[in-house]
Amino acid sequence: MPTPHIYSNTAADPASARTLPAAAYHDDTVFQNEMTHVLKAQWLPVARLSEIARPGDYRTTSIAGEVLIVSRDADDAVHVLSGLCRHRAMPVAGGSGNAKSFTCPYHLWRYGLDGKFLSAPAMQNSKVFDPAQCNLPEIRFETWNGWVFANLSGTAPPLTPQLGPLAQRLDRLAVSPADLVTIGHLEFPSPWNWKVMVENFLESYHHIGTHKDSLQQTNPGLGTYAADLDGPFALLENPAKPGAGDAFIAACVFPLAMFFFSEGALPTGGWYEFRNLEKDRFTLRIHLFLPPELATDAGLVELVTENLRTIHMEDIPFCEGVQKGLQSSNYTPGPLSHLEACNWHFHRYLQSRFDQAGV
Numbered sequence: 496m497p498t499p500h501i502y503s504n505t506a507a508d509p510a511s512a513r514t515l516p517a518a519a520y521h522d523d524t525v526f527q528n529e530m531t532h533v534l535k536a537q538w539l540p541v542a543r544l545s546e547i548a549r550p551g552d553y554r555t556t557s558i559a560g561e562v563l564i565v566s567r568d569a570d571d572a573v574h575v576l577s578g579l580c581r582h583r584a585m586p587v588a589g590g591s592g593n594a595k596s597f598t599c600p601y602h603l604w605r606y607g608l609d610g611k612f613l614s615a616p617a618m619q620n621s622k623v624f625d626p627a628q629c630n631l632p633e634i635r636f637e638t639w640n641g642w643v644f645a646n647l648s649g650t651a652p653p654l655t656p657q658l659g660p661l662a663q664r665l666d667r668l669a670v671s672p673a674d675l676v677t678i679g680h681l682e683f684p685s686p687w688n689w690k691v692m693v694e695n696f697l698e699s700y701h702h703i704g705t706h707k708d709s710l711q712q713t714n715p716g717l718g719t720y721a722a723d724l725d726g727p728f729a730l731l732e733n734p735a736k737p738g739a740g741d742a743f744i745a746a747c748v749f750p751l752a753m754f755f756f757s758e759g760a761l762p763t764g765g766w767y768e769f770r771n772l773e774k775d776r777f778t779l780r781i782h783l784f785l786p787p788e789l790a791t792d793a794g795l796v797e798l799v800t801e802n803l804r805t806i807h808m809e810d811i812p813f814c815e816g817v818q819k820g821l822q823s824s825n826y827t828p829g830p831l832s833h834l835e836a837c838n839w840h841f842h843r844y845l846q847s848r849f850d851q852a853g854v
């Protein structure tokens with residue numbers, strides 16, 4: 496049965512836009528609809544290709560209720576697999592590494608890097624055991640700018656053709672995102688709804704408050720602007736104060752592939768990966784990128800990492816405060832600034848997904 500339209504107050508123009516109703520952040524039905532019609536139905540980032548550069552490399556993740564393995568087989572082919580054992584649903588691998596095959600730790604069923612079932616002990620008496628039915632299911636994927644994106648439903652329109660203007664913007668960076676290397680990651684338990692995180696990422700209005708001693712000094716919030724409000728992505732330009740630092744772009748391939756790249760003397764980048772996403776929490780893993788020739792400079796790696804940690808630690812109390820505030824019956828949707836146009840665009844995107852699904 497259709498639920499009341501949670502995004503029904505989404506305005507047709509940004510000047511009339513308001514925030515979402517509080518229920519969008521804590522209603523169970525809304526979250527289930529998001530899982531089915533947004534997260535599982537659309538493209539989600541599940542790995543960087545650099546993490547699975549060599550045959551045998553794999554990494555695991557958990558998103559939208561699924562456990563996934565992203566692997567590169569001996570023939571150099573990439574696979575995205577359901578990571579759950581075909582016996583009793585135990586994850587067959589965890590973390591990341593390099594392997595010749597995956598052996599489920601529970602009863603030692605074994606699978607190839609391409610998900611093909613290889614062997615299982617003591618199954619010879621079973622009348623219903625059919626090895627041909629025991630491969631790990633393959634999940635549809637595309638690669639784009641160094642990421643592996645997966646579509647769990649298998650029904651989303653191809654991703655790359657939808658991202659033309661964003662790809663063109665990335666092409667203008669001094670170093671192509673696909674050529675940057677990962678220098679490490681930071682991880683944060685994040686007890687707030689995933690949209691609170693996306694909305695925080697897609698506006699730099701909050702530099703004037705949250706980051707008044709850091710980003711506001713280099714990239715003043717009032718000078719930021721949304722560069723594109725058409726495709727299934729947001730692109731936020733953050734010009735630098737002259738002589739004070741580097742400009743950067745923050746972007747999100749909807750619904751939740753969030754990343755930034757800076758321009759200028761020190762081309763850094765980062766990917767905010769959502770893991771173990773539930774209605775009111777997720778684990779945030781922030782991957783940091785540098786050009787290969789700078790990635791071996793331990794002092795620089797430390798500096799970039801600690802800068803990013805400082806920025807995110809500044810964001811945490813605000814995400815927590817908003818999540819708590821959204822539980823109150825006294826909160827009604829507030830008006831958005833023009834500096835929050837990407838959030839208006841994000842809300843319209845969610846509305847269009849719900850409209851299409853008829854929920």
Ligand code: FES
Nearest residue numbers: 580582583599602
């Ligand atoms: S659950 Fe994997 S072998 Fe039994």
Ligand SMILES: [Fe+2]
Nearest residue numbers: 695705706810
């Ligand atoms: Fe922030």
